[in-house]
Amino acid sequence: MRKIHGLLVLSIIFSFLSTDLIAQLPVSKEATLIESVSSAEVMIEATGIYKSKQKKKKKAKKDVTEKGVKKAIEDARKATVYFILFGGTDPLITTPQERQKFDEYTSFFFDINNVNTYISFEETEFRKKVKIDGGRGIRVTKRFKINKELLTKDLEARNILEARAELAEAIGNPFIMVMPAVQRGESPIDLLRTNPQIKHAAAVVESYLTARKYDVIVPEQQAALSDLSAAQQSLAGREEDYAYQLALSIGSDVYITFSGTLEDAGYGTKKYAMAVRAYETTTARLLGTETGYSQGRQGEVMVSIEEAMNDAVDNVLSRITNYWKDDVKRGIQYKLIVNISTDFDEDQIEDIQFAFMDVVEEIAKSSKENIVTDQTLDYIIWCDPAKYDKSSKVYRKIKKAFKDAETEGTLRRININRKMILLKVDYE
């Protein structure tokens, strides 16, 4: 009997708590991203709904007249926060773990006083205000500017999102290189130097990245590529991918390419369509791609470029962040390429390969074998940041282990940067 009473009390408490949580969430959850105003703020058009709980129609109508607008506006404000947290293509809360942690703080984040702190601007007038359910409810639509950065920091402060600062402390922020996408044979650096529109687009991305405290690498020295030429033979099929080569040679973690065109938008206006792609440098794996469009304008191309880029880059960046959060859990990633001289015979080559494989097993928390041929070994390795926070440390370990293996070859380095270790094995 006591058990039954206990269960009853628990179920009542639970039902109250869950009702409270539901009450905090917005009713409408309808919102649209209008534009990314800056790296910190977004403009969102959100709808708020209020439905009276009064059963009698007359009382319900009176209730809606008295407090409907105020409550619906509050609901719209909550809907904007909800949208940033869970809506759109790139919400802040992405994993079930994050959602689980968030649920503990639902009442905090959807408390209207807290919601108001994220709203930096609210339109005075309504986009729409419509009575629904025969006057028993009301629906309003307004535009709000939300400080997404502040919301993100609040999520990080409650460990719902892993703080970028903590990530940076562990293994550093990702190095990101930005460059225009080019046709085969074209030099992105030349394009950056000569085309003001391309340069402006790159500057917008770089501005975005630096505002969010990413490390940005600007590829302006074509000479950086020269060292890579010796390894070109190993980059099968990618020798024409300039961006990939540049990123590798510079040692960025991620590289972003962008391309854009001006399109006719009617009434003598042009709109800019921007495509932004983010790649993992070591594998050239596509992490995210997004398109952004400006509004149609007469002239003011630079403004259109900025608007289109802002539209696209925000989502791409959130995908980079998600990738980085996943990747760092595995350790620090390096690309390891070894060129084996053709002077070795088959057995010697095998000895060398086995020696390398043993070394990789020893130093890497995990690894991925990309290419193994008689002349080339291509690996992605993830190392413990506590032991191998620099590529030179990895190199030293490999060199030592290779020497200990007593093969016929001598290991030398071709190029080492923070992301890539390019080695060769020569016949003594």
Add this chain to the structure above:
Amino acid sequence: MKKSIISVVLVLFPIAILLGQQGKYQRKSISSVESVWIKPGALQGLERFDYRFFDKMVDFYIELERFDYNILPEPMLSEFREQANLLTEITPAAIGRVLEKTVAARILDILNSDDVKKNRGLALKDESAFQSFAATKAKSLGLTVRELEMLLNSAYIYLPYISNMKQEKEAKEISVEIQGGILWYQLAVDPGGNYSIKMLVGAKTSGLGRASIGAKNRLTGKPLYKEFKFGKEVLKTTEEQYAQYDAVLAWAKNLGVKTKEIDAFKLQAQIVEASGNKYGFPLGFSEGVHLGDGFHLVEFEEDKFGNEVATRVGFVRVTKTGDNKEDPTAYTYATQLLGEKQDIGGVVMEHPRLGIDARVKLGFVTGMNIPKKYTEFDLVTKIQVLDDDATSAFGANLTFAYNLAPIIGVSQTFLDLDIGFGIPIASYTNEAIEGNVNAFIISGYLGVTKKLWFGRSNLSIGLGGGVDRLTMGGELLDSTFSYSINAVGIKAGADFEMLLNPDLSLNIGAGYKFGLPPMSVTLTWGNEELELPIPLDEYEDLKMGGFSINIGINYALGELPINIFGFLDPFKKY
């Protein structure tokens, strides 16, 4: 009760969809082809049609503050006129085609000019666009494609037309009647830059003007119809011209209201401040809003099919006009008279009226004194009309009340022109009955009324002065005659009035008219009128005033074929 009184109008509402923001008036630009289309044979009996005055009235009443004006060059207008004159059949559609060929391209050029984009384009930007502008270090305030689409598709051309204008002269009386209207065309531009002229709407109305040849002001002795006043402007006229001007003014004023009634041109705004029954909204002098203007309160409701329909749920009247010419953020404030209270985000939509109310009252007067001896007069034979002394009368009054509020800045103050008709309650003598002679009182008063509103009701207090005329008339020797005794009077009254709908109110009231002793006698025989001075003591105890009670209605006019107080219109400034 309220529901049954307030007119509820359901309209499938495309405006919100078109404009992006619910209940926002976007300025339109208009062009005139500086011409009037007069249907062949429409002018009858007129010596000369005064185009200059006609254009002046059209400019004043049609080219409203809510519009920007695109000036078209004269050669283009000449080309339009030439091509229009070549039309074998003049129809609105045919004129539309001529407009498309002659002036449309130029209007498009004007709209595409940098000045227009800069000046008018800013008005198309919404609040969030300005926010983004500020947030992005003021990088751009250029027009986007959406704003350009609105700008290019908000140009209209109007063409007034006269279908019939007739001047008639009967004895010394000249009357001019004008019938016609206005055609509105819209320039439609597609994203590819292709344009066409579409007939938007047509509105028609009429105007009537009168003048008497040689008539003079009885007080000053000056000719009545030799000058036509319009604001501070005084135009020298002949009696024919005066009648023509009078008709044209009434006609143009009616068309002005009809233009405002066109959906695309109706002022509307969202309520941004709501305090009790007072609302503030972003309209003002820039759009031509005046003190006392009425606006419907409109609410959007989702029907069972998911369509958004607009419903009129109340009515407000402007109590303070926002000076948004000086301060673009100034709001106009209005007080709610009908309907349930609204919150911010509700929409006010213009209810255009002439600014003239018509009041009809039926009443009973007591305390007057018309001794039967004063109803005796000697023409061919001596006749006494009333067999008893009359101390009371049934009466009816028709008042045209011109809203002075936009001129003097005091809300709900009216200038009244009152015409009264009373029938003394007394039995007639046999000779009067046999001679078909009647006795009645005709009054003409000028006064001022101030209405004090509380909710949907008001207490109106009025004061006026004028002339009462006891007239006895009939037929004698195959000729009509009347014998009138004229007296000056002063009256004051109060009415309780309740608004039944935005235009109509019911009133009940009481008043007192202080009738002074008669000043003169007027004898009319056929067309001859003779005014005879009389000794003051002759009708000493004749009083046409007294205490009155009345019941009536007040109607806010949207159209009136005659010109009443039109000369005051240019003075509107509040």
